[in-house]
Amino acid sequence: xxxxxxxxxxxxxxxxxxxxxxxxxxxxxxxxxxxxxxxxxxxxxxxxxxxxxxxxxxxxxxxxxxxxxxxxxxxxxxxxxxxxxxxxxxxxxxxxxxxxxxxxxxxxxxxxxxxxxxxxxxxxxxxxxxxxxxxxxxxxxxxxxxxxxxxxxxxxxxxxxxxxxxxxxxxxxxxxxxxxxxxxxxxxxxxxxxxxxxxxxxxxxxxxxxxxxxxxxxxxxxxxxxxxxxxxxxxxxxxxxxxxxxxxxxxxxxxxxxxxxxxxxxxxxxxxxxxxxxxxxxxxxxxxxxxxxxxxxxxxxxxxxxxxxxxxxxxxxxxxxxxxxxxxxxxxxxxxxxxxxxxxxxxxxxxxxxxxxxxxxxxxxxxxxxxxxxxxxxxxxxxxxxxxxxxxxxxxxxxxxxxxxxxxxxxxxxxxxxxxxxxxxxxxxxxxxxxxxxxxxxxxxxxxxxxxxxxxxxxxxxxxxxxxxxxxxxxxxxxxxxxxxxxxxxxxxxxxxxxxxxxxxxxxxxxxxxxxxxxxxxxxxxxxxxxxxxxxxxxxxxxxxxxxxxxxxxxxxxxxxxxxxxxxxxxxxxxxxxxxxxxxxxxxxxxxxxxxxxxxxxxxxxxxxxxxxxxxxxxxxxxxxxxxxxxxxxxxxxxxxxxxxxxxxxxxxxxxxxxxxxxxxxxxxxxxxxxxxxxxxxxxxxxxxxxxxxxxxxxxxxxxxxxxxxxxxxxxxxxxxxxxxxxxxxxxxxxxxxxxxxxxxxxxxxxxxxxx
Numbered sequence: 136x137x138x139x140x141x142x143x144x145x146x147x148x149x150x151x152x153x154x155x156x157x158x159x160x161x162x163x164x165x166x167x168x169x170x171x172x173x174x175x176x177x178x179x180x181x182x183x184x185x186x187x188x189x190x191x192x193x194x195x196x197x198x199x200x201x202x203x204x205x206x207x208x209x210x211x212x213x214x215x216x217x218x219x220x221x222x223x224x225x226x227x228x229x230x231x232x233x234x235x236x237x238x239x240x241x242x243x244x245x246x247x248x249x250x251x252x253x254x255x256x257x258x259x260x261x262x263x264x265x266x267x268x269x270x271x272x273x274x275x276x277x278x279x280x281x282x283x284x285x286x287x288x289x290x291x292x293x294x295x296x297x298x299x300x301x302x303x304x305x306x307x308x309x310x311x312x313x314x315x316x317x318x319x320x321x322x323x324x325x326x327x328x329x330x331x332x333x334x335x336x337x338x339x340x341x342x343x344x345x346x347x348x349x350x351x352x353x354x355x356x357x358x359x360x361x362x363x364x365x366x367x368x369x370x371x372x373x374x375x376x377x378x379x380x381x382x383x384x385x386x387x388x389x390x391x392x393x394x395x396x397x398x399x400x401x402x403x404x405x406x407x408x409x410x411x412x413x414x415x416x417x418x419x420x421x422x423x424x425x426x427x428x429x430x431x432x433x434x435x436x437x438x439x440x441x442x443x444x445x446x447x448x449x450x451x452x453x454x455x456x457x458x459x460x461x462x463x464x465x466x467x468x469x470x471x472x473x474x475x476x477x478x479x480x481x482x483x484x485x486x487x488x489x490x491x492x493x494x495x496x497x498x499x500x501x502x503x504x505x506x507x508x509x510x511x512x513x514x515x516x517x518x519x520x521x522x523x524x525x526x527x528x529x530x531x532x533x534x535x536x537x538x539x540x541x542x543x544x545x546x547x548x549x550x551x552x553x554x555x556x557x558x559x560x561x562x563x564x565x566x567x568x569x570x571x572x573x574x575x576x577x578x579x580x581x582x583x584x585x586x587x588x589x590x591x592x593x594x595x596x597x598x599x600x601x602x603x604x605x606x607x608x609x610x611x612x613x614x615x616x617x618x619x620x621x622x623x624x625x626x627x628x629x630x631x632x633x634x635x636x637x638x639x640x641x642x643x644x645x646x647x648x649x650x651x652x653x654x655x656x657x658x659x660x661x662x663x664x665x666x667x668x669x670x671x672x673x674x675x676x677x678x679x680x681x682x683x684x685x686x687x688x689x690x691x692x693x694x695x696x697x698x699x700x701x702x703x704x705x706x707x708x709x710x711x712x713x714x715x716x717x718x719x720x721x722x723x724x725x726x727x728x729x730x731x732x733x734x735x736x737x738x739x740x741x742x743x744x745x746x747x748x749x750x751x752x753x754x755x756x757x758x759x760x761x762x763x764x765x766x767x768x769x770x771x772x773x774x775x776x777x778x779x780x781x782x783x784x785x786x787x788x789x790x791x792x793x794x795x796x797x798x799x800x801x802x803x804x805x806x807x808x809x810x811x812x813x814x815x816x817x818x819x820x821x822x823x824x825x826x827x828x829x830x831x832x833x834x835x836x837x838x839x840x841x842x843x844x845x846x847x848x849x850x851x852x853x854x855x856x857x858x859x860x861x862x863x864x865x866x867x868x869x870x871x872x873x874x875x876x877x878x879x880x881x882x883x884x885x886x887x888x889x890x891x
Contacts, residue, residue: 139645140740146245146622147177148606149739151652153643154636155539155602157628160592164631166680167644168542168563170585170652172739175531175608175620176578183237183246187226189619190238194219195556197534197605200623201241207231215603216534217556238621247620254615256398258527259292259348261389266299266368267378268407268495272468273367275496276405279504280362286508288613289352292396295361296389299368300379300412304333304388305361307349313361318388320381321413326455329391344395376420380408382474383415383448386463386481390455398615399460399527401487401575406465406473407495415448417441417474426472429719429727445477456485457549460528462575464488466504467725468495476724483732484549486529486575490828491729502829524827526618529573529610531582533557536603538596538628539586541569545655546582547736548573559587564659576610579827581738583655596628598636631683641684644700650707651742658716658731666719670712674887677708682888692885709880710747710764710848730781733828737780741826744780748848751776753815755807765850765877766870769837776815777845783823784833785815786845792836838868846870850877 143149150171156162162169190199192214204213207230210223223230230236237243262280266273287293297303298320306314316333318324324332335344351358370379382404389402409418409426418426418441431439456463462485467473470493475482482489488507492499507524530551533541540559543566553570563585565571573580586604590596605623612618629636653676660669684701688694697705711717716734719727734745752762753774762768762775769775771789778784787795791811794800800809816834823830835841851870875883 137645139648143174143177143739145179146624147174147179148172148622148624149645149648150624150626151645151649152640153626153645154629154640155586155596155626156588157596157598157630158590158592158594159588161595161630161632162588164683165640166676166683167649167653168585169539169588170583170648171604171624172581172583172648172651172742173606173622174579174581174738175529175606176526176576176580176610177738178578179245183243184249185237185246186249186251188251189248189621190221190224190227192217192219193221195534196532198607198621198623199238200605200621201239201243202601202603202623202625203239205230205239216536216605244624245620245622247618250609250617250619252617254617255528255611256396257288257290257292257350257615258398258611258613259294259393259396259400260287261294261296261348261393261400261402263385263389263402263404264295264297264365265380265382265405265407266297266365267370267380268367268468270367272407272495273365275494275501276468277362277365279495279501281359282501283504283508284351284355284358284362286505287351288508289350290614291351292348292398292400293351293354293358294347294349294389294392295358296385297365298381298385300370300381302381302385302388304347304392306346307354307357308346310357313357313364318384319413320379320384322384323414324384324387326387326391326394329388330395333388333392335391335395344392347392348396375422377411377418377422378408379412379420380406380410381413382406382410383445384413386449386452387414390452390459390461393461394455394459396459399574399611401462401464401525403464404466405495406467406475407469409472409474410445410477415445415474415477417445417477427476427724429722429724432476432724442477445474446480449478449481453481453484453549456481457572457574460574461485462487462527464490466490466492466500467729468492468497468500470494472723472725474725476728479728479732483547483735486547486573486580488575488827489729489732491726492828499829499831502823503827506825506827506829524577525613526576527574527611527613529576529608530570531573531606531608532570533584534569534603534605534607535586536601538589538600538602539604540589542566542585542587544571544582544584545659545735546571547580547732548582559589561587563656573610576608577827579738579741580736581742583652585652585656595630598627598629598633600628601625602628641698641700644684646700646702646704646707647743648739650704650711650746651739653708654711654716654742654746655735657711658734661717661731666717669717673708673712677705678884678887678891681705681884682891685888687885687888689889692882695885705881705884706877707743707747709850709877713848713874714746716745733781741780744778748777748779750778750849751815751818753811755811759814759818763850764848766846766853766868769845769849769868771837774811774815775845776818777848778819778822779830779844779848780826781828781830782833782844783819783830784835784841784844785819786842787834787836789837852876852878 195217197216202215303315427439464487542559543564545564548571550568551570557569686696775786
């Protein structure tokens with residue numbers, strides 16, 4: 136484990152550079168922007184959780200931390216961010232150098248305050264169920280929902296709405312038989328009209344809401360009855376027409392109900408078909424009119440005629456959701472697209488979860504739904520207060536010392552519009568603020584923050600001076616308790632022009648964090664820029680970075696020497712350019728949104744997996760070990776475990792597949808062979824279990840059609856060009872591709888550097 140990963144385990148944070156440039160011009164020499172990946176609710180072993188409110192600086196609002204200067208006699212502390220002197224509260228009268236409170240001990244850069252505030256109402260959850268799926272699929276969906284009810288905390292308030300051609304809102308106060316309100320899905324109703332129809336006028340008492348939202352402990356039997364008696368939408372279907380699906384109307388109604396609930400919550404939308412009826416329509420009822428694909432959206436063809444209006448409709452729901460702390464999850468289970476592309480901003484900006492699976496009767500859907508309500512109890516954290524996967528109503532704020540400014544963040548959140556003295560002029564991602572809002576946040580939610588240096592080269596920051604960054608996250612647990620997690624991170628300033636510091640700066644470079652920060656920025660750019668322009672931008676950064684820090688003699692490729700801390704960065708970029716986060720070929724718009732949405736919320740190492748998958752080999756003659764992601768790693772005598780985060784594949788070599796098919800594993804004499812066949816599957820389950828979404832699992836043999844998932848992501852070091860199109864027995868396979876190998880890519884990189 137690297138020192139950077141250890142820092143992440145202690146504080147949930149990783150920086151691209153752990154020594155900061157001392158001026159704007161020096162920042163340009165560093166090439167990669169100063170930034171960090173931060174997981175606010177990361178499970179941290181031994182996290183200190185004091186039961187009192189923090190002390191704030193009266194000028195910049197930063198929180199008392201280990202790097203503040205303390206006058207023990209006068210009980211005054213100087214803020215390390217703005218240097219304002221502040222009086223300590225009476226509760227700190229007994230402190231001394233030998234008797235420090237937790238927040239002043241330097242080994243505790245991250246602490247979490249259990250705020251002494253009035254608990255809020257518990258969150259509410261509305262299941263929004265598409266009933267236009269097949270009967271077998273509906274049975275599988277009902278089974279999954281029943282299992283989820285047993286995992287949801289009893290204090291949650293639950294509601295249920297079903298939709299197809301019409302929208303049905305269930306009144307949970309009727310125990311003896313289900314009662315529901317019905318609204319035509321084709322109608323576009325305002326929030327006031329919906330509230331009037333459902334009797335939601337009395338905001339203060341929540342009397343109207345209580346018909347549709349009940350504590351799980353009181354309505355579990357009623358909910359179970361409703362779910363078990365659900366039937367497929369009765370609207371008559373034909374082979375030439377799609378079902379009538381009123382997703383837009385159903386979402387608006389669910390949002391209107393939750394907007395009356397002061398505890399906030401989430402809408403969990405379970406889709407099986409695209410919206411074809413009412414507001415938010417993404418496809419027509421006629422199957423002869425195809426649903427849009429990437430080329431339709433880019434060229435604005437007739438197939439994309441609904442995209443603009445549908446996107447605008449779903450975007451119009453965002454403001455109410457943010458104001459009322461409502462997150463929207465979308466679980467799309469269909470072999471066709473369901474309109475996730477048009478709903479992407481609603482899910483992203485409310486901090487919702489997104490999943491695409493083939494059907495409700497799949498491990499991907501079932502295990503992902505279960506994962507939401509499971510506890511995060513691991514060997515590294517036995518703290519019961521950190522075990523809830525989902526938390527709510529989070530606000531993330533950043534304070535910086537005067538030499539630094541926050542340029543923005545890239546993640547699933549929205550701006551809180553707090554423009555303080557910590558905000559930079561330039562913007563990266565969601566900028567122009569030092570605070571962001573997340574309606575929903577969990578233990579894996581990770582945000583990329585980007586910073587700017589304020590000093591000019593004429594007035595650089597003194598080398599070895601410490602710059603400070605403090606990130607505070609206020610959030611609400613499912614029990615309604617308020618928490619504030621604070622991470623304070625100090626860093627030295629330096630200059631690559633100083634020969635005494637350059638080696639330290641090189642060693643401070645975290646190439647994994649840097650690669651993910653650049654990749655996040657590239658994915659963010661896909662909303663407004665063309666693919667080729669972004670690729671040129673990525674390549675330009677790579678060329679500048681390696682030319683700045685590699686040692687070489689011009690026009691002598693053999694003299695090229697890249698420092699260890701930079702050696703894997705080109706490889707990350709090579710694989711990132713080819714992955715489905717950037718390329719849209721062979722992916723639908725819905726799938727592309729799903730992959731990018733997940734990438735923008737995951738931790739550093741999970742993001743690296745999406746960019747450059749991991750490959751593990753299993754042999755009879757040696758223990759399991761990681762191998763290079765190269766076609767040369769494919770062997771007839773090896774089992775390979777291939778992990779892309781979204782997909783886990785076990786690949787059996789040709790010889791091992793023959794022995795397996797002949798039943799050698801059933802012979803007690805070959806128990807080691809049986810163990811070899813089983814071990815990759817066990818490891819795959821261990822990898823998959825903690826993830827959301829739960830990855831797809833596949834087993835295949837070398838040379839089979841599904842082995843393409845592996846070969847398409849491997850470095851094509853053996854192609855028909857390099858081998859004369861001869862695939863010798865016992866050798867790794869030949870890849871039929873025109874894509875250049877990493878070796879060709881790196882040679883081109885060196886040639887580009889020589890031309891500078």
